[in-house]
Amino acid sequence: MDASSAQIRQRLILIAAIAVGGIVITVRTERSSSDLRGFHAVWVANWQQPSVENRPDPEDPYAPSFYVLFAPLGALPLWGAALVIYLINIGCAWGIVRLTIGLLNLPPPDYAQLWIPVVGVAPFFLGTLTLGQNTLILMCLVLGAYTFARQGREFRGGCLIGLATAIKVYPVLFLVPFALRLRWKVCAGFLATIVFVAGGLGTLFFGYETNVGWYHSWGRFVTRADQDRLEDPAFPRSMRCTARYNNQAVHAVLARVMMDVPAKWYGDRFQVNLLKCDAATWRRARTGATLFFAGLGIAALCGLRLNRRRQLPRLLPVAETGGGISRDARELGMVCSWFFLTSPMVWTHYLVWAFFPLACVVRQRPHRPRMAMFVIGAWFAAECLIGSKFSRAIGVNLWAGLLLFSWFAVPALHAMTMRFVNYRRNLDDGPIPLSTRSGDKNKRRAA
Numbered sequence: 001m002d003a004s005s006a007q008i009r010q011r012l013i014l015i016a017a018i019a020v021g022g023i024v025i026t027v028r029t030e031r032s033s034s035d036l037r038g039f040h041a042v043w044v045a046n047w048q049q050p051s052v053e054n055r056p057d058p059e060d061p062y063a064p065s066f067y068v069l070f071a072p073l074g075a076l077p078l079w080g081a082a083l084v085i086y087l088i089n090i091g092c093a094w095g096i097v098r099l100t101i102g103l104l105n106l107p108p109p110d111y112a113q114l115w116i117p118v119v120g121v122a123p124f125f126l127g128t129l130t131l132g133q134n135t136l137i138l139m140c141l142v143l144g145a146y147t148f149a150r151q152g153r154e155f156r157g158g159c160l161i162g163l164a165t166a167i168k169v170y171p172v173l174f175l176v177p178f179a180l181r182l183r184w185k186v187c188a189g190f191l192a193t194i195v196f197v198a199g200g201l202g203t204l205f206f207g208y209e210t211n212v213g214w215y216h217s218w219g220r221f222v223t224r225a226d227q228d229r230l231e232d233p234a235f236p237r238s239m240r241c242t243a244r245y246n247n248q249a250v251h252a253v254l255a256r257v258m259m260d261v262p263a264k265w266y267g268d269r270f271q272v273n274l275l276k277c278d279a280a281t282w283r284r285a286r287t288g289a290t291l292f293f294a295g296l297g298i299a300a301l302c303g304l305r306l307n308r309r310r311q312l313p314r315l316l317p318v319a320e321t322g323g324g325i326s327r328d329a330r331e332l333g334m335v336c337s338w339f340f341l342t343s344p345m346v347w348t349h350y351l352v353w354a355f356f357p358l359a360c361v362v363r364q365r366p367h368r369p370r371m372a373m374f375v376i377g378a379w380f381a382a383e384c385l386i387g388s389k390f391s392r393a394i395g396v397n398l399w400a401g402l403l404l405f406s407w408f409a410v411p412a413l414h415a416m417t418m419r420f421v422n423y424r425r426n427l428d429d430g431p432i433p434l435s436t437r438s439g440d441k442n443k444r445r446a447a
Helices: 002-031 035-048 064-069 071-075 078-103 108-120 122-131 135-150 154-167 170-180 184-206 208-223 250-258 279-306 327-342 348-364 369-387 389-393 396-429 434-446
Strands: none
Touching (some): 002 078, 002 122, 035 071, 078 122, 078 348, 108 348, 135 154, 170 327, 184 208, 279 396, 327 348
């Protein structure tokens, strides 16, 4: 009876906290700045009369499909839309935790381990709620997609990744592991959802010509077709991303460090530039860094595909063969952190994506204790330093994300290297006699 009473009290406290949070969020959205205010203005305009002129800004990075999916919220007042988004985010947060438990095969006694990633993303989680952003929705969809794919329902998994991509473009990265593994059902589900949302729903809501006009406007932004000058951090309107200190993307950090540009353009301006490079040098460095991290991520995913215990039983220790989590979970954790290195914009609330990678590190901690403590400690140190504008200007969260990516990438790349070395060694030793190969095969069958 005491145990049940304690559970009831805990649930009541949780419900009260969610209710108070909802009141705070709705009041803040009405009285203060919030990304949701801009979204809602577009939803209202489109709900009254869809038009290409309702697009808020030529520099708006959101695809038209985002405004289609959330269009019904335009029928609500701002406080009502804020409350709906808040409740959806709370539901998605619960779903993320449950899906993480399933993907990592966490038994009930180990649920308490999740307090580490929860604290590790707490300020970013609160930022997502207060801004009315959709990061938690995207995370829940992506984790659900990997769960479906793991259960053999691959087409449904691809549909969820497609739905996430229709809301915001960057979740397309989570399709890469499935494409590399030639899992065509996932890719088919992704394409079917994109066509249905962008083509079908977009045409039904906007009308054919307006829908095409929205995508034409968005396409000009993405491709920079109307750009009259090359990207230059000294001229912010020429860039697809901003060089402000709160952008933790590689492009922005390189701009602030390499060029004589302010890290903050308004109020108390400050700079952190260590070099005196021109815009052309920055563009070369930016392109090189993007290609390097993109290639590194693909190589690591390919190495992870080869890193199986049954293929490499004696080449790698337990610490480098998964450490007790599935390959799907390792791929998901890697792409979550890979995103930090490849996206042109990494706002503070994006860092809530680190929840799953940090949960993987905690899950694998018994197999790599020292490295796990180092990675977790570095992430928490970077989290504490977000209060310093100078630390954010030099990319403290970017370097923490790189370290988190290395947790997954280094063992995978090492596995691929060892596989290649072993293959070359077999070529140098000559063909294996048929009798030896048959004997090895019989031994493996017996094992």
